[in-house]
Each structure stands twice: as C-alpha cells, then as structure tokens.
Amino acid sequence: MKFDVMLTGVGGEGVLTTQVMIARAANIEGHYVRGVQLHGLAQRGGVIPTFIRFGSEKEVSSPGIMQANADLILAFEALEAVRATYYARKEKTTFVINDYPLVPIYASLFNIPYPTMSEIVRRIKPFAKQIHVFRTSHLGREKFGSAIFGNTILVGIVTGLGLLPLKADSLREAIKVTAPREMENNIKAFELGLQLGKEKRSARRVT
Amino acid sequence: MDVLEEPGKKVVLLGNEAIVRGALEAGVGFVAAYPGTPSSEVPMTFSRIAKKVGLYFEYSSNEKVAFEAATGAAWSGVRAMTSQKHFGLNVAADSIPPVAYTGVRAGFVVMVADDPSAWSSAQTEQDTRYYARMFKMPMLEPSNPQECLDYTKLAFDISEEFEIPVFLRTTTKITHSIGTVRLGEMKKPKIRGRFQKDPDKYYNLKPHLQVLHERVNEKLKQIEEKYGQKLNTVFPGEGKIGIITSGVSFEYAKEALLELGLKPPIAKIVLTHPISKSFVSNFIKDKEAVLVLEELEPILENFVEQIAKEANPNLVIHGKDLLPKSDEYNLERVIPALEKIFGKKLGIDFNDHKKKVDSASKNLTPRKPVLCPGCPHRSTFYAVKKVFGDEAIYAGDIGCYILGALDPINMQDFIVSMGAGIGVSHGIGIVSDQDVVAFVGDSTFFHAAMPAILNYRFNNAGKTPLVVVLDNAITAMTGHQPHPGSGFTGMGEKVEPVKIEDVVRALGAEVKVSNAFSQKQLIQALQELKSIKGPKVLVSRGGCRLLTRRQFHAKGLAIPIFQIDQEKCTKCGICTNDFACPAIVKATVEPRGETVYSINPDICLGCAVCMQICPEGAIHIAKREGEK
Ligand SMILES: Cc1ncc(C[n+]2csc(CCOP(=O)(O)OP(=O)(O)O)c2C)c(N)n1
Ligand code: SF4
Ligand code: SF4
Numbered sequence A: 001m002k003f004d005v006m007l008t009g010v011g012g013e014g015v016l017t018t019q020v021m022i023a024r025a026a027n028i029e030g031h032y033v034r035g036v037q038l039h040g041l042a043q044r045g046g047v048i049p050t051f052i053r054f055g056s057e058k059e060v061s062s063p064g065i066m067q068a069n070a071d072l073i074l075a076f077e078a079l080e081a082v083r084a085t086y087y088a089r090k091e092k093t094t095f096v097i098n099d100y101p102l103v104p105i106y107a108s109l110f111n112i113p114y115p116t117m118s119e120i121v122r123r124i125k126p127f128a129k130q131i132h133v134f135r136t137s138h139l140g141r142e143k144f145g146s147a148i149f150g151n152t153i154l155v156g157i158v159t160g161l162g163l164l165p166l167k168a169d170s171l172r173e174a175i176k177v178t179a180p181r182e183m184e185n186n187i188k189a190f191e192l193g194l195q196l197g198k199e200k201r202s203a204r205r206v207t
Numbered sequence B: 001m002d003v004l005e006e007p008g009k010k011v012v013l014l015g016n017e018a019i020v021r022g023a024l025e026a027g028v029g030f031v032a033a034y035p036g037t038p039s040s041e042v043p044m045t046f047s048r049i050a051k052k053v054g055l056y057f058e059y060s061s062n063e064k065v066a067f068e069a070a071t072g073a074a075w076s077g078v079r080a081m082t083s084q085k086h087f088g089l090n091v092a093a094d095s096i097p098p099v100a101y102t103g104v105r106a107g108f109v110v111m112v113a114d115d116p117s118a119w120s121s122a123q124t125e126q127d128t129r130y131y132a133r134m135f136k137m138p139m140l141e142p143s144n145p146q147e148c149l150d151y152t153k154l155a156f157d158i159s160e161e162f163e164i165p166v167f168l169r170t171t172t173k174i175t176h177s178i179g180t181v182r183l184g185e186m187k188k189p190k191i192r193g194r195f196q197k198d199p200d201k202y203y204n205l206k207p208h209l210q211v212l213h214e215r216v217n218e219k220l221k222q223i224e225e226k227y228g229q230k231l232n233t234v235f236p237g238e239g240k241i242g243i244i245t246s247g248v249s250f251e252y253a254k255e256a257l258l259e260l261g262l263k264p265p266i267a268k269i270v271l272t273h274p275i276s277k278s279f280v281s282n283f284i285k286d287k288e289a290v291l292v293l294e295e296l297e298p299i300l301e302n303f304v305e306q307i308a309k310e311a312n313p314n315l316v317i318h319g320k321d322l323l324p325k326s327d328e329y330n331l332e333r334v335i336p337a338l339e340k341i342f343g344k345k346l347g348i349d350f351n352d353h354k355k356k357v358d359s360a361s362k363n364l365t366p367r368k369p370v371l372c373p374g375c376p377h378r379s380t381f382y383a384v385k386k387v388f389g390d391e392a393i394y395a396g397d398i399g400c401y402i403l404g405a406l407d408p409i410n411m412q413d414f415i416v417s418m419g420a421g422i423g424v425s426h427g428i429g430i431v432s433d434q435d436v437v438a439f440v441g442d443s444t445f446f447h448a449a450m451p452a453i454l455n456y457r458f459n460n461a462g463k464t465p466l467v468v469v470l471d472n473a474i475t476a477m478t479g480h481q482p483h484p485g486s487g488f489t490g491m492g493e494k495v496e497p498v499k500i501e502d503v504v505r506a507l508g509a510e511v512k513v514s515n516a517f518s519q520k521q522l523i524q525a526l527q528e529l530k531s532i533k534g535p536k537v538l539v540s541r542g543g544c545r546l547l548t549r550r551q552f553h554a555k556g557l558a559i560p561i562f563q564i565d566q567e568k569c570t571k572c573g574i575c576t577n578d579f580a581c582p583a584i585v586k587a588t589v590e591p592r593g594e595t596v597y598s599i600n601p602d603i604c605l606g607c608a609v610c611m612q613i614c615p616e617g618a619i620h621i622a623k624r625e626g627e628k
Helices: A015-028 A078-087 A105-109 A117-127 A136-144 A147-160 A168-178 A183-203 B015-025 B041-053 B063-075 B086-102 B129-135 B145-162 B208-227 B248-260 B277-284 B299-311 B331-342 B350-360 B376-388 B400-405 B420-431 B442-458 B500-507 B519-530 B545-554 B574-579 B609-613
Strands: A002-008 A032-036 A050-055 A072-075 A094-098 A130-134 B010-014 B030-033 B056-059 B080-085 B108-114 B166-171 B177-182 B233-235 B241-245 B266-268 B271-273 B289-293 B316-318 B393-395 B436-441 B466-471 B510-515 B536-541 B561-564 B584-589 B594-599 B619-622
Touching: A002 A015, A002 A078, A015 A032, A015 A050, A015 A147, A015 A168, A015 B010, A015 B177, A072 A078, A072 A147, A078 A094, A078 A117, A078 B350, A094 A147, A105 B574, A105 B584, A117 A130, A117 B350, A130 A147, A136 A147, A136 A183, A147 A168, A147 A183, A168 A183, B010 B015, B010 B145, B015 B041, B015 B108, B015 B145, B015 B166, B015 B177, B030 B041, B030 B063, B041 B056, B056 B063, B063 B080, B063 B086, B063 B108, B080 B086, B086 B108, B086 B129, B086 B208, B108 B145, B129 B166, B129 B271, B145 B166, B145 B177, B145 B208, B208 B271, B241 B248, B241 B277, B241 B299, B248 B266, B248 B289, B248 B331, B266 B277, B277 B299, B289 B299, B289 B331, B299 B316, B331 B350, B376 B400, B376 B466, B376 B519, B376 B536, B376 B574, B376 B609, B393 B420, B400 B436, B420 B436, B420 B442, B436 B442, B442 B466, B442 B500, B466 B500, B466 B519, B500 B510, B500 B536, B510 B519, B519 B536, B519 B609, B561 B594, B574 B584, B574 B609, B609 B619
Parallel strands: A002 A072, A072 A094, A094 A130, B030 B056, B030 B080, B080 B108, B108 B166, B241 B266, B241 B289, B289 B316, B393 B436, B436 B466, B466 B536, B510 B536
Antiparallel strands: A002 A050, A032 A050, A032 B177, B010 B177, B233 B266, B561 B619, B584 B594
C-alpha cells in the first residue's frame, strides 16, 4: 500500500506543522512514512510544496512524490492549487482547496490579476478526479480567532470526506503532540472539519 | 519531543533531527555550529535539548570557529560534532586538513549538507565530496533519516577507532526529508576532558609533518579495508546490468525500479571516501553495463571507470551521459535514464504532462519569496533608494535581505558569499567613481564582515563605499538563531549583547545608528553619511518582525495592525508597487470593477512604515478583532 499526499501553500501558513501532524498520525497507524519539507527562501512568503507519503516500506522510499502521482492534494492557498497540477492526474488525484487568496505582490506589480475561484477550478479540472472547495481560513478566523486554524479544519474535512485513509483518532492523537500550546482549539477545529466533511460526504455534493 | 523518545520506539524524524539523535546515541558531549540551511535544524535541535540532555552546545560566530572549538573538545577526549551547509565548509576549510593529519582523541563528526537545486541557497551547487579527498578524511553518506541516525552514530565510532575526524555528508532531500526512524539507546554524554601534550600527535612541522601525512594515508587504507565491505551493500538482482549509487539517489533508484518492475543488482556505497576498490571491482567484474546514480559531480562514476580498466575493461559505464551534473535528481529524472538502459517503458510521458501543466499555469500570477510584511529590511532598502537612487551600485549579501534582489527593490546587484559585498565594493570604489552601498546583516557582520571594514580603514583609498548593517538582532534567514549581538546563547543563557556600532568604531569607521522603522531617521542618517569621506557605516536597527510577532504571541499580546482609509486613498499605488509590503493588496471589487487598496489583517505585522510612505496620510492604525 502506498498513499501520496501533497500539501501546498505559502510560507508562514503553517503548512509544515500540518505535515508533521499527518505524518505522526500515519506513524501511529504503523505505516512507514517518508516525505519532504522544502524551506529556506520559501519561508518568506514563497510557495511551499510539501509531501507526506505512507504505506509499506517496500513501496515508499523517494522523499518526493512522482510527477502526476499524488492521491490527494491539499491546497492551503487557492492559487497554489494550480501550480500543484504538476503532481496530479485525472484518474488519480483529488484536490481539496482552501478558498483563501494570498495575493502575491506581483499581481499588482506586473498587473497579472489573481484568478477567480472558478478560473482556478477550470484550470485544475483536467488534472483532477474530484475538486472540493472550502473556506477554512475564514472559518478558522471566525471560530477560533486566527486563519491558521483553517489548516486543522481542512485536515478534519478530508478525514470526514474519507479522502485521507487515516483514522480520526490517530489524527486527534497527533494533534495533541504536534500543537500542544493551541491543543484545545486545534482539536475543536479538527472536529468541526470532520463534521463538515462527513456532512458533505453524506450529501454527496461533489463539485 | 520525538528526538528524545524512548529506545525501541518508531517515530517520524526530519533527517537533521535523526542526525542529532544519532549523535546522542553516540554520547556526544560538545557541539558547536554556525547555522546554514539545509543543515540548520541540527544546531536548532541541539539548542532545544542541550540543557535537558546535559551536553554543551554553542552557536559559534562562524563555521571556522565552530570547527576549531569542536576540535579542542575532541582533542581533550570529549566526543564532538560540528555542522554546516556546504559553503560553511569553505569557511572552516582552512582549519580542517591539519586536524585530519594530527587526528583526534575522542570521536569527532563534521556534518555537512549540500544543496543540489539550491532550495535553500544562492551562490553555487558545490559538491563537498571533493573535500573528503582533498583533506584526507573518511566520508559517510546516509540515504534517509534512519540512516542519518545509524551512520552518525557509526561515524563517531570510526572516528574514535582511527583517531580521525569523519565527514557525514548529506543533501537537502535527506536533511529536509522525513522518515520513520527506530530509536536506539542514548548514551550519557561525557562533557569533561583534559588536553594532554603530545608532540608526536600534534607537532606538524617538517619533518614530523611527513610522518603525520603518512599516518593519515595509512588510516585511510585501514578504514577502506575494515569498512569498505561492511558499510557498502550489494542488493542482489537479475541480469548483467547493475546500478551503483549512494545518498538520496539510492532512494530514487529503489522506487523507480519498483515502478518499472525491474530487479537489477544494486551496489549502494555509504563510505564514499575512501571508496573500497575491492567492493567496486567485485560488483562490476561480471557486469556488462552499470548506471552510476549520484547527484552533482561524477565522483563515483570516475572511480568506477578507473577500477574498470583492470576489473572489467569492456564494461559500459553510464551516468552523466544520461543525467545532468547540475540541479538535483528525482523520480522523473531517474526513470527515463533507467528506461533507456533497460529498454522498458513506464508508460508515463513526463514531458507531455509537463507541457499540459505549463499550459494550465499560463499567465498565472507568479509567486516568489518576499521579505515578510513589516520586515525592517524593506524599510531600510526604501530609504537607501530614496537617498542613493537607481544609479548607485548595491552590493548584496546572504541573509533575508537577499530578497532585495527581486522586484520592486532590485538592490542586490551581486551576491558572492557572506561578507563579500563589502570586500568587492572596496575594489569597485578604488577603480571607479560610482556610489557604492554594501548591505550586510548583523549575523553576517560578526561572521565575516569585520576584516573587510578594517581593510577600508587600513587601505583608505578611492571612494569608500557606505556599509549598511541591517541589524535585526538575530540570524533570521536560517531560522532565528542568536549571534553575538542577540543577548543570549545557544543554551539560552543571557549574555551582554555586543553592539555593532562599538565594533565599527574600534575598526576605525564613522558610524551612525538609526531606527529601521523610521523613514525620517534613516534618510537623515544616510544623507549625513553620504557626505563623509572615508570608512562609514550605518547601523539600521529594527527587530525581525516575524520574531517580534512570535514574542508578542507568547506574551498573549496583540500586534497592532494598520488600515487604509478609503476616503483618503487616491490609488497612487506607491504602497504596493514601490514599497510592496505583501500585506497590502490591490484588488478589483465587483460589481463596479473598482480598484481598492486594502491591508490583509491576517498578515499585517504592524511595522507602521506604510503609514510613513503614504503621501496622502491614508494609512492608520486599526484594531485587530479577536487577535490571540
Ligand atoms: C558560509 C555560509 N554560512 C552560512 C550560510 C547560511 N546563511 C545564509 S544567510 C545567513 C545569515 C543571515 O543572518 P543575517 O546576516 O543576520 O541576516 P538576516 O537573515 O537576519 O536578515 C546564513 C547563516 C551561508 N550562506 N554561507
Ligand atoms: S503596517 Fe503597513 S507596511 Fe507594516 S506590515 Fe502592516 S501593511 Fe505592511
Ligand atoms: S524573517 Fe524577519 S528579517 Fe527575515 S524577511 Fe521576515 S521579518 Fe524580515
């Protein structure tokens, strides 16, 4: 068994913490885990493509995912979902996008406007089995006082939707060790996401 | 923390964390390092746990000093370690070979991280494996976090057994990769020792120098004999074509072969210096062809070529004929090379997919790294450009301010190495009449800039450049490590911070200090300094804003945020196009298609500089709702 998750977003959004969270949950379930974080310059508002791979030790060894081979792509920033298509293909990849634009300074500097959400979805479609869009950063700010909780909400959503083959309990346990300072809110954020995911799953409303 | 988990447990660690755990299992007692990504999490992890574990850790002022300190400990019988990125090894390089000759008493591991593809560097893609050959030191190369742990531990043993410092060489996709790691027993560190005088060991003047030189040659020979077979592995397989590989390339080879359904024999080399001749020759002697998979330089490949002359002259050797010498490898690069050699297809057209991706991303708003919202460097750059204009030459350096190389700042005309902007500017100032401004960070100032400023004073000729020290009180770029001006050490002890202006005065230059967040102060200081002849330095002081925010959060305080008054805003675009704080967003608002400038409250870090540069006075402080 092998499952390839890609997280993408912008430096400072908490993508790396989310990677550690999911990796720990996979470890709790006894999977062999690989992955890579790419920081450095990217910490300063650049793109952070991040991978988590889990499954059997025999099948998983490269730290990065092969082109066109991600099972699941979580985009914490909407625009970056488009650049992640490099790792996606129609038969295999599900996109879950946080509708939260962090407009790069180049939008105004070079006059290349930030695309609308429907434009983003249109560009991704040829590479996606399914596309789900949520506004988790807004929800995070609204419910827990900071957009950063949107990440944990999103992880809850994909778990609820059944898109991340890990148990909710493993993720709860991973959250506790990964974010001890903000544990309470993170657990609440996860439960909220889980609920939203389950509801959407039962309603079978797939965009 | 996972690094300190119980033995026997399986945890997920970053390669750099696994290296720390390996060192702890080897009982390391002394660690000194200067940060450099992709090695930075090694010292950062040590810094976090040193007190708890009871070992000594320091952030040294540069890599050379760190290496020397660790040498002193290893010479005195305490297991020691130093870590750095590839360029750091260039800085330490002067002190390393004599220590390889004299040898050590306790185990001494020199960890170095290369950065193929330059994920965390500018400058070059140097391959430090050459250093092992030049300096006559053994080199071990892990492939994944588990091996990071195992081989760090083993490197200490080899070092102590043969009394020689040992390199542990990694690359970004190893140190920054995560992986499942099984933990072993930690050893209580020995932290006290004694230096014993021993001319036979340390006296490296002629003719004893040649004795030491022969000794190190002999040690390498013995290491090759003892560990050449033990450390390198052959994974048996089918057919007459073999793979020879090391480091992260092994991980790619393994997975790529599985994808392609191929099972050729693989020789994995962990001890990449000295490479075992018998190991390689045994592997290649019955093969028709081999593919050597290694990133950057064809070091293994050249070695195989040399051995093949005797062991198997008809062997066809592939490597850099199919794969690049620059950039990094990955599955998409390795698979086509295997496809060619084995004549088997995976059925994915990587190029075709790439074309489709490019067309889907056409005209997409680009995103590049930028200085954080509220960064003091942006404010300093803005003021310097106001005073010196577009024509002045702006010497760059390597810190967060390297991002000043990008639009719209464009004030890093060249970047050589840490501290080099000041040195290069000296030459430009002497042969030309151009205005030159050399930027340098505070950590970089202590690391490498002081001799260059001293040289301005000593050889006070031509038009002396203005040095601008961007003093944000921390080594920000590599993850906020303290330096001599920060006021605390790697062990978290408070110390009196060294003031850069005091050092500059002692070096013999004029100095002015300005608040980095005050455009008025900056411009006044810059104008005054501009008219001064001779060595001159502006210290632009303002804390790293990202760190300030963290400190605010830790104290439960809210950082102030700013807002644009839509009534007053004339949409001139200065705040986005010239100043370019990423928190300020220009957007078109439907339904009327009106352009609106606003500040994103999630990312504004409240530096108040946009308020100063807005010609309409349209920006003012706002209250952040629900701020935690
Ligand atoms: C010889 C060498 N060592 C380490 C590094 C890694 N590195 C890049 S920038 C930097 C220091 C940045 O600190 P500072 O000068 O204070 O600037 P800041 O990032 O805080 O703005 C370091 C250590 C390097 N590029 N070269
Ligand atoms: S105060 Fe202005 S310049 Fe400073 S971070 Fe906020 S928006 Fe950016
Ligand atoms: S980390 Fe600090 S110094 Fe670096 S860009 Fe951000 S605010 Fe500026």
